Amino acid sequence: MTTSGAKSGANPPAWVKSARQLERERRLRRTGRRSASVATASTVLFLAVVIGVVVSSPGWPRVRETFFSAGRFSDAFPDVLRGFWLNAEIFLIAEPLILCLGLLVALARSLTGPVFFPIRALAVGYTDVFRGIPTILLVYLVGFGVPALNLRGAPSDPAVLGGAALVLSYGAYVAEVFRAGIDSVHPSQRAAARSLGLSHAQSLRFVVLPQAVRRVVPPLLNDFASLQKDTALVAVLGPLEALRQAQIHSADTFNYTPYLAAAVLFIALTVPLARFTDHLAARAERRRAPGGGT
């Protein structure tokens, strides 16, 4: 009882857009253009008002001198940028480790059966403890505590130790995100997979996890953006990253513009990440809802 493809249908009429459809498309385009001009006008107006209010405030000349000094900016920028590479490095190395750790912990929590109780308990304990400790405190504890132990082979580089602290802290968050994603997959999916003979692990691997991961990509990217900023916390251990460089420069001159340079660099990395998140979310939405009306 199936028709296959387009071969059936008596003399299939070819589609030529009717006058009505052409008119409709013209009107749609016109509405689109109108919305675009309204959006532009309201944005320009909004920016003009905000800039006007800030610039006309009594403290503005002083603020401009201490925060927006072009000379100081270009003085500090090369050093801050060099420091920023260290931030980027910490971020790029920590992120994959966090993803692995988070996923492992989430899977450990989803293990059923009494044999696995110690693993489950460990996973629960880990998330509870490391989500509870303020990240900056954890950076201090790992950064100063591990070298104090005098262990042989333990790293002493403050950037590595700071990165490790971030991995521990964010791993706990990401584990919870993964777990929420796994829980959000409807039980009927697991039932269907098990009914096909897939084992618990196989259904997790081929049916549940792919759906779960797709669902948690936006919140994960949100955590990435947050991590990328928190690499600045490593500054308290002393390595010459962006924030530390900015501190050094502004301590020389009592001018805060170097901090602005650091902020600009962080934003320059977060904004593409945010747009990428939007893009992924929009793509997922398009796949799920092919229709135009919902």
Next chain:
Amino acid sequence: MTETPALLRMENVWKTYHSQPVLRGIDLDVAPHEVVCLIGASGSGKSTLLRCVNLLETVDDGAIYLDGAELTEVGADADRARRRIGMVFQSYNLFPHMSVLDNITLAPIRVHRTPRATAVAQAKELLERFDLADKAQEYPDRLSGGQQQRVAIVRALATRPSLMLLDEVTSALDPELVTEVLSIIRELKESGMTMVLATHEMGFARDIADTVCFLDDGVLLETGPAEQIFTEPREPRTREFLQRVLEARRI
């Protein structure tokens, strides 16, 4: 059917998915109180046609009118139109996070602003009629397929629509329930409800329909009174399709 103004009118409706045409120039008139059955092979576009009427899909060409007002007009309020149309999906689409009662009263309370007490009373009455009174507080996942199907019908009826679109409402039911749902639909018909149904149940179509439409690969190939379509179809393809269905039944 030509005298009374149509409640639902489709004019030259086209729908393509990724340049693959699924509906090709559909023209269809449904008079008030008329029951129209869509038959046709799997994948011929029955569900898509119903989704277009409910504006869940944007049509690529043509126009759809409800009571003389164009639904497909640029800038037309789709929600206003949908308020008057009840839809029962092929896969039920009940909200799994709500009890049966909440599924049913959601639209009456939130969209139609019916007082909660009234909405609940009406829902209970409908559930009673569909033999589901004891399931009001149950969650959809705990119901059998047939029960979910009936809840979906009740949910669509609860807003008192003037047009019902039903997509294969008997596909998940045992023969006894099929007769039951059939009697419910007949009751709806007698109460004057206008309905468009997609179905694979030829007996059901023959029994309930005023007009039967045969869809073949996105083309509305033949439209006529149920008796005529089933006894003396004009198009060879319709005959072929009915033949195949009949053979499948015999096996």
